Amino acid sequence: MILLISDLHLEEERPDISRAFLHFLETRASQAEALYILGDFFEVWIGDDAMTPFQHSIAEALRRLSERGTRIYLMHGNRDFMLGDGFCRAAGCTLLSDPSVVELCGERVLLMHGDSLCTRDESYMRLRRLLRNPFSLLVLRHLPLSTRRKLARKLRNESRTQTRMKATDIIDVTPELIPHVLAEHRVRTLIHGHTHRPATHELLVNGQPAQRIVLGDWDRQGWALQVDESGFHQSSFELG
Template sequence: MILLISDLHLEEERPDITRAFLHFLQTRAPQAEALYILGDFFEVWIGDDAMTPFQRSIAQALRTLSERGTRIYLMHGNRDFMLGKHFCRAAGCELLADPTVVSLQGERTLLMHGDSLCTRDEGYMRLRRLLRNPLTLVILRNLPLATRQKLARKLRNESRTQTRMKASDIIDVTPEEVVRAMREHRARRLIHGHTHRPAIHALELDGQPAQRIVLGDWDRQGWALQIDEQGFNQAPFELA
């Protein structure tokens, strides 16, 4: 069995999500060969050197799962793209590039966070290119902690305001970009998060059937995609 989740947005202000995730790690995840976390695991991450006790406790919980035999893979999201090797070592997980191709049930499967597919949101795409630039990352990591905290709050507030103002199709994936990415990586299955619109979409790619699976976010309920001998099944569950 393999499990995939994304968009937990873990933060101390949402203890209900944290409790649900820890319960998930203790009960369901140990049965899995691998757990993939496809971005926005934390609501905000300003650097491994600024880990809080809360974030360290999450790392320890992941390490406990890893030591029980479940492989853990973590991908950057737009909220936590500064997660680094120090956290991954502490958590016993492997950091995946975005995008990454893996084999799931013998099928080439493209894994992404999903924000890079939202090309109609031109303002966000410009900001994304700036923030992911290697030079920008070096500068950000060397800013004083207080400055990084202030910048993170500013970006977070602006993101929430702009998301409320944008049309729904602007903040969703661009169909043409989905096809382009799948074609580039020679994958007929794509799994991503980011849009908070859990669904399984049937597609046609170069005359062949294809599939796009959107992972659900953890807010009013939790979501996990389970892959086993029964196939692919994504279902919500109560956070309580």
């Protein structure tokens, strides 16, 4: 059994989500061969050198799971793209590039966070290209912590404001892009998060059946996708 989750947006201000995640690690995840976390694991991440006691406690919980035999893979999201090797060493997890093709229960599957698929949101895509540029990342990592905290607050507030103002279809993935992405990577299943719209979308790629599975976010409830010999099954659960 393999589990995939995304968009937990962990922060100290939401202890209900943190408690639910720790319980998830002790129960379902401890029975899994592997756990994939597809981005926006934390609400904000300004650098491995700025880890708080809360973030250290999450890393320690992941390491305990890893030491019990569950492989853990982590992908950057748009909120925590500065997560680095320091956190991964502390958490006993492997950082995946976005996108990545992996084999899940015998099937090649494409994993993405999902924000790069929202190409109709042109202002966000410009910001994404700027922030993910290697030179920009180098500059960001060397800014004083106080400056990084202010910048993170500014970006988060602007993101929330713009998301409320933009049309729903603008901040969702571009549907006509999906078949091309699947064909490019020679897979029939794409799994991603980011949009907070859990669903399975059936489609055709070169005349063959394919699917796009959108992972749910952890807010009013938690979501996890289970992959096993019987297929792909996503379900929600109460955070309490």
